[in-house]
Structure formats: structure tokens, C-alpha cells
């Protein structure tokens with residue numbers, strides 16, 4: 001006991017040529033035929049930041065795993081698969097409950113859980129790799145994941161949220177370290193309702209696939225506006241990590257009011273206002289709201 005064991009290792013050209021420094025630990029695996037395998041591990045140095053390529057915005061989709069601001073729908077089989085597994089999971093759960101067994105203590109249930117986590121992890125990796133392959137990517141900006149999906153059970157949503165958060169975090173970290181891709185995270189609150197031109201937040205700004213700002217009258221594709229808003233929030237340091245929707249709005253409104261010389265509370269009044277008529281101030285067409293004094297610069 002306590003004596004070192006010397007293990008002779010075979011030379012491997014691929015391993016020798018791979019970049020990185022030798023780690024001070026080895027990986028030991030025991031295969032099914034009970035053979036012991038010792039592998040050295042190399043720690044690759046951080047990749048230099050990518051200086052060219054696209055800055056891409058990603059949204060956690062409701063119909064596919066990810067939607068990009070370039071119009072991609074990635075991972076369309078993700079939700080159909082989860083829904084199918086969700087039905088099986090619910091069945092197991094009902095069965096366990098009937099027999100008075102806690103799911104956590106049941107091997108079959110745990111295995112199921114594991115399978116879902118592995119699937120999510122593989123899919124996240126596969127899809128993000130495909131995205132990088134398709135475009136040269138310099139940076140990825142992602143909304144802080146809000147994964148709740150109305151078509152899945154609460155139990156499945158909980159498993160999915162945990163699994164996907166971990167998988168996405170791990171994958172993005174590795175992409176940043178080994179490929180030099182910049183990763184940014186932005187709070188998703190109100191990004192689809194905020195005007196990327198003037199900063200006005202309103203439900204009325206969104207008209208299906210179109211975005212028409214109720215304040216500055218900017219018109220553009222809704223997805224493009226959303227991804228621009230995400231980009232702008234990132235470049236202005238307005239990521240608001242983990243803040244609630246209400247808190248985000250409480251910070252966006254004063255910025256908007258200060259920018260256009262409005263009084264505190266005017267943003268909310270603008271949102272509530274039903275009657276609008278257009279006025280022209282300088283070269284920009286703006287909307288004045290009856291009962292609201294707008295001092296526009």
C-alpha cells in the first residue's frame with residue numbers, strides 16, 4: 001500500500017501533435033471486458049479571440065430548440081421528442097405514485113431522467129456545432145434562458161430547464177475556450193416589445209411579424225428588431241442578469257424618458273394612451289399623445 005505503480009504508455013502521434021500542455025492527472029477507464037486503460041490528458045490553452053465573422057443572436061425557440069437572428073430554426077425534432085418522452089414519463093410517475101414509491105428512489109425513473117439529460121446535452125452540442133460550421137461566428141448573444149414550454153408537463157419543464165441550462169452553459173464555455181468565440185447573455189424581458197430605434201417599450205409595437213414603433217414610427221421585421229435590441233443591450237451594458245420583467249421595465253423606462261426629455265412616468269402613460277396622432281418634429285416623425293406634454297429634442 002502507498003507504493004507508486006509505474007505504467008508503460010504507448011506513443012500516440014495524434015496526441016503528441018495536439019495543442020496544449022500535459023495535465024498533471026491521467027484518465028483511467030475500465031472497459032466492459034475489464035481491461036484497464038490509462039490515458040494522459042492535455043489541457044489546451046485558451047484559443048485567441050475570433051476577430052472576423054458574424055455576431056449572431058440566439059433565442060431559445062418554442063417550436064425548435066434555437067432560432068437565430070439570421071432566420072435559422074435549429075433542432076426542429078427537439079420538442080416532438082420531448083413531448084413523446086414526457087408522455088412516458090407521466091405514465092411512469094402515475095404508476096410510481098399508485099405504488100407509493102418516490103420517483104427519486106426508483107431506478108427506472110432515474111434512468112429516464114438521465115436519458116433526457118443526455119439527449120438535451122447531445123442536441124445542444126450538435127446544433128451549436130452546426131451553427132458554427134454554417135457561418136464563421138465571432139460572437140453569440142443569447143437571451144438568458146427561459147425554457148418553460150406550455151406543451152410540456154411541469155415535471156418535464158423542470159428536468160428540461162436544469163438539463164438545458166447545464167448543457168448550454170457547458171457548451172458555450174467550451175466554445176469560448178477552445179474556439180475563441182465571444183459569448184454574451186442578455187435578459188430576455190421585453191426584447192420583442194422594445195424599439196431598437198428609440199427604446200420605447202410597448203405591446204402595441206408588435207404587429208405579428210412586423211414591428212411598428214408607437215413612439216418613433218420605426219418599421220422593421222420583428223425578429224430583426226428583437227435581435228438588434230439584444231445586441232444594443234449588450235453593447236450598452238444593459239444585460240440585467242436575473243432581473244424580473246418588472247425590474248427590467250423599471251430600468252428601461254427612465255432611460256427612454258431621459259433620452260427624449262420626457263417626465264418620469266411618461267413612458268407608462270404613452271403605453272396606456274389609446275389615441276395617437278402623428279406630429280413632425282425636425283426630420284423625425286414622432287407621435288404626440290393627447291394629454292401628454294412631450295418635450296422632444
Ligand SMILES: [Zn+2]
Nearest residue numbers: 195198213216
Ligand atoms: Zn421607436
